[in-house]
Amino acid sequence: MCVPYHLDERLLELDVPVEADETITLELAEGLPWRRMAVLYDTVADVVAAAVKDGEVPYVYSGDCTTSFGTVAGLQRAGIDPSIVWFDAHGDVHTPQTTLSGYLGGMPLRLLTGACPEVIAVLLGLRPVPEEKITLVDARDLDDPEAAYLEGSAITHCEIGDLVVPEGPIYLHVDFDVVDPEQVPGLLFPAKGGPSLKKVARAVRKVLDSGRVVAFGGACTWAPGQGAGEAVRPIMTGL
Numbered sequence: 001m002c003v004p005y006h007l008d009e010r011l012l013e014l015d016v017p018v019e020a021d022e023t024i025t026l027e028l029a030e031g032l033p034w035r036r037m038a039v040l041y042d043t044v045a046d047v048v049a050a051a052v053k054d055g056e057v058p059y060v061y062s063g064d065c066t067t068s069f070g071t072v073a074g075l076q077r078a079g080i081d082p083s084i085v086w087f088d089a090h091g092d093v094h095t096p097q098t099t100l101s102g103y104l105g106g107m108p109l110r111l112l113t114g115a116c117p118e119v120i121a122v123l124l125g126l127r128p129v130p131e132e133k134i135t136l137v138d139a140r141d142l143d144d145p146e147a148a149y150l151e152g153s154a155i156t157h158c159e160i161g162d163l164v165v166p167e168g169p170i171y172l173h174v175d176f177d178v179v180d181p182e183q184v185p186g187l188l189f190p191a192k193g194g195p196s197l198k199k200v201a202r203a204v205r206k207v208l209d210s211g212r213v214v215a216f217g218g219a220c221t222w223a224p225g226q227g228a229g230e231a232v233r234p235i236m237t238g239l
Helices: 033-053 065-077 108-112 144-152 197-208 228-236
Strands: 059-062 083-090 134-141 156-158 170-175 213-219
Touching (some): 065 213, 083 108
Parallel strands (some): 059 213, 083 134, 170 213
């Protein structure tokens, strides 16, 4: 499934690693970005829930990480309370109170834990995911408030080579900017260094091979037309 948006902005182009069998677009009414996103992600949640109930493992590609709200809400609507394995060069654990940039895409993982539910969780009926059920992989580019939060939280923050697959059903989320930006052209928020494409592919395969992945989210956080989707396709080989 392709959700061609960056936050609440419709993208005319979005290079994805594999061809999507469904594209979700809506005419969003004017209003605050979070409320516009909630309308979009409510639809995503319904589509994910229906797929899961049909015995499918939905793959959701979008232009940023906030689509995870819709995917996790959809799993919960289908009766699944998942663990999360989150690959990302960034922490995504800001709140509206800690962010300096105001960028909404820097908050999804923190909000999935139940922080600031009034922002979007209440609008989607999204239940908190306990911190101890979350594994954050890499996240090498952290702001000070994010580092402080992770140090005191129950989230497992590990390097890619130290990944231990959590128990239970898993929502696997990959922001492809986790890969060394030298190997992925056109990233919007490149973070220097990071694991190679091959290392990320092996780690993602390790999670998939658990047989417990119930949904996959891929954040295609790059400018279109530069070949990034093709570059990261090896991560998806064999899916």
